[in-house]
Amino acid sequence: MRTFVLDIKKMGINGEGIGYLFKKPVFVQQALLFEKVKIHNIVEYPTYFKAETLKVITPSKHRVKPICPIAEQCGACSLMHADLTLQQQIKIDHIKQSLFKYAKIKNQQIFYHKNPQPINYRNQCKFILGIDNNKISSGMFERDTNQWLAIDHCVIHHPIVEKTRLQVVKLLNKHKVNIAFKASEEGYRYLIVRALDNKAQVTLISTVEVNNQSLIDDIANLEHVDSVYVGVNNKKTRDFFSEQTKHVAKNQYLNVTINDIKLQVSPQSFMQLNSEVARNMMNFVVSKIKPTDQLVEAYCGVGMISLLTSKKAKSVYGFDISKEAIANAKNHAKINHCHNITFDACDADVGIKRANKMFQQYTLIVDPPRSGLTDQFIETVLKANINQIVYVSCNPSTLAKNLRLLQKKFTIQSMDAFDMFSQTQHVEVTVQLVRKSKK
Numbered sequence: 235m236r237t238f239v240l241d242i243k244k245m246g247i248n249g250e251g252i253g254y255l256f257k258k259p260v261f262v263q264q265a266l267l268f269e270k271v272k273i274h275n276i277v278e279y280p281t282y283f284k285a286e287t288l289k290v291i292t293p294s295k296h297r298v299k300p301i302c303p304i305a306e307q308c309g310a311c312s313l314m315h316a317d318l319t320l321q322q323q324i325k326i327d328h329i330k331q332s333l334f335k336y337a338k339i340k341n342q343q344i345f346y347h348k349n350p351q352p353i354n355y356r357n358q359c360k361f362i363l364g365i366d367n368n369k370i371s372s373g374m375f376e377r378d379t380n381q382w383l384a385i386d387h388c389v390i391h392h393p394i395v396e397k398t399r400l401q402v403v404k405l406l407n408k409h410k411v412n413i414a415f416k417a418s419e420e421g422y423r424y425l426i427v428r429a430l431d432n433k434a435q436v437t438l439i440s441t442v443e444v445n446n447q448s449l450i451d452d453i454a455n456l457e458h459v460d461s462v463y464v465g466v467n468n469k470k471t472r473d474f475f476s477e478q479t480k481h482v483a484k485n486q487y488l489n490v491t492i493n494d495i496k497l498q499v500s501p502q503s504f505m506q507l508n509s510e511v512a513r514n515m516m517n518f519v520v521s522k523i524k525p526t527d528q529l530v531e532a533y534c535g536v537g538m539i540s541l542l543t544s545k546k547a548k549s550v551y552g553f554d555i556s557k558e559a560i561a562n563a564k565n566h567a568k569i570n571h572c573h574n575i576t577f578d579a580c581d582a583d584v585g586i587k588r589a590n591k592m593f594q595q596y597t598l599i600v601d602p603p604r605s606g607l608t609d610q611f612i613e614t615v616l617k618a619n620i621n622q623i624v625y626v627s628c629n630p631s632t633l634a635k636n637l638r639l640l641q642k643k644f645t646i647q648s649m650d651a652f653d654m655f656s657q658t659q660h661v662e663v664t665v666q667l668v669r670k671s672k673k
C-alpha cells in the first residue's frame with residue numbers, strides 16, 4: 235500500500251483538505267487545514283490526486299470527534315470532524331476564493347449568520363430502502379459509491395423526521411412488504427419524510443403500483459403524520475419522485491405558516507432544508523428590499539419571497555420553470571389574499587425578457603439553483619432598468635461568475651453568508667446589488 239505524509243495547505247470546495255504531491259494537488263478526505271496527515275488509497279488523475287486520510291499526524295486544534303459514528307462512511311456531513319469555528323472559516327474562505335478566482339473581487343466583507351441549531355435541523359430526508367441484518371431498513375449510498383448503507387440514526391435530521399422515518403420502517407417490517415433493490419425489481423424503493431411546524435408528510439415510492447391500504451392506514455395513524463403520498467418510479471436514475479405521485483391519506487398539503495404567510499406544501503415543492511435559518515434568511519432578504527412600484531422574482535419556487543415582500547411593492551411578478559411550484563405559488567397568493575402578485579411557469583431566460591417588456595423599471599430578486607444565472611439571463615438584466623438586485627445563492631462559484639458580469643452595471647452593497655447546512659461544506663449567500671450611477 236502506497237502512503238505519503240502531506241501538509242494540508244488549504245481546503246477544497248467539497249470539504250477535502252488539499253496538499254501537494256509531485257507538484258500536483260491532492261484532495262484528501264477527512265483532512266483539515268494545516269494538519270499533517272498520512273494518506274493512502276491514492277488515485278491519480280491527469281492534473282490531481284484523490285486520497286484518504288490513514289492517520290492524522292499533527293491534528294488541527296479545531297479537529298473534533300464527529301458526533302455521528304458513521305460520518306466518514308456516509309460522507310454527507312463532510313465537515314463534521316471540524317468545530318463550528320473552522321467550518322465558518324472554511325465557508326468564508328470558499329466564498330472569498332471564488333470571488334477572487336472568478337470575479338477578481340478582493341477584500342469583500344461577508345457577515346456570517348450562524349445556525350442556532352447546528353444539528354437536528356434538516357426538515358426532510360430522502361432515503362433508499364434496503365435490507366440490513368434480515369430487516370427492512372432505510373439508508374443512503376456511501377460517499378462516492380453504489381454501496382447502500384443502512385442509517386439507524388441521523389443527528390442532522392429534525393427529531394420528527396427521524397422519529398417518523400424509523401416508525402415507518404418499523405411498519406414496513408410489520409407488513410412484510412417487498413423491497414426493490416433495483417429499478418427492475420418489484421417493491422418499495424424510497425422513503426421521503428418532511429417535517430414542518432411539527433407535522434410530517436410521508437411519501438413511499440415503489441417500482442410498481444402497490445395497493446396496501448392497511449400499511450397506509452398504519453402510517454396515517456402515526457403521531458406526527460399529517461399527509462401521506464405514494465408514488466411509482468421504476469426509472470434507473472437517482473431521482474426519487476416521478477410524475478405518478480398521488481395523495482392517499484390525511485391532508486393533501488402540509489399547512490405551515492411563515493411569519494403571517496400561510497403555505498401549503500406538497501411532497502415535490504421546493505423548501506429550504508433548514509426551516510429556522512431559511513426563515514431568518516427570508517426575513518433578511520425582505521428587509522433589504524426597498525419599497526418599489528414593481529418587484530420581479532426569478533426562480534420563485536412556491537412563491538415564498540414574493541409573498542413576504544408583496545407589501546413592499548405595487549405589483550409583483552414571479553416565475554419558475556416548475557409547473558407544480560407555480561400552481562402552489564398561485565394557490566398561496568390566493569389563500570393569503572395577495573392580489574398584487576402574478577406567477578408564471580416559464581424558463582428564467584424567458585421570464586426575465588417578459589419582465590423587461592412589461593416594466594419600465596423594477597427591483598429584482600433571484601434565487602437560482604446551483605448552476606446560477608445563464609449568460610443570456612444576465613444580458614437581459616444588464617439591458618433593463620433595474621435599480622436593485624438581491625441575489626440568493628447556494629453556490630459561491632456560480633455566484634462569483636455571475637457577479638463578474640453583473641458588476642458592469644451594479645455595485646455590491648453587502649454580502650451575507652447563512653450557515654444553512656452545518657456540518658457540511660455548503661453555505662447560502664445573499665448579495666445586495668445596486669445600480670451604478672450613470673456618469
Ligand SMILES: C[S@@+](CC[C@H](N)C(=O)[O-])C[C@H]1O[C@@H](n2cnc3c(N)ncnc32)[C@H](O)[C@@H]1O
Pocket residue numbers: 504505506533534535536537538539553554555556559580581582583601602603
Ligand atoms: C433554490 S430554488 C429557489 C426557490 C424559492 N426562491 C424558495 O426559496 O422557495 C431554485 C428554483 O429554481 C427553479 N428553476 C430551476 N431551473 C430553472 C430555470 N431554468 N428557469 C426558471 N426556474 C428554474 C426550481 O424549480 C426551483 O424552484
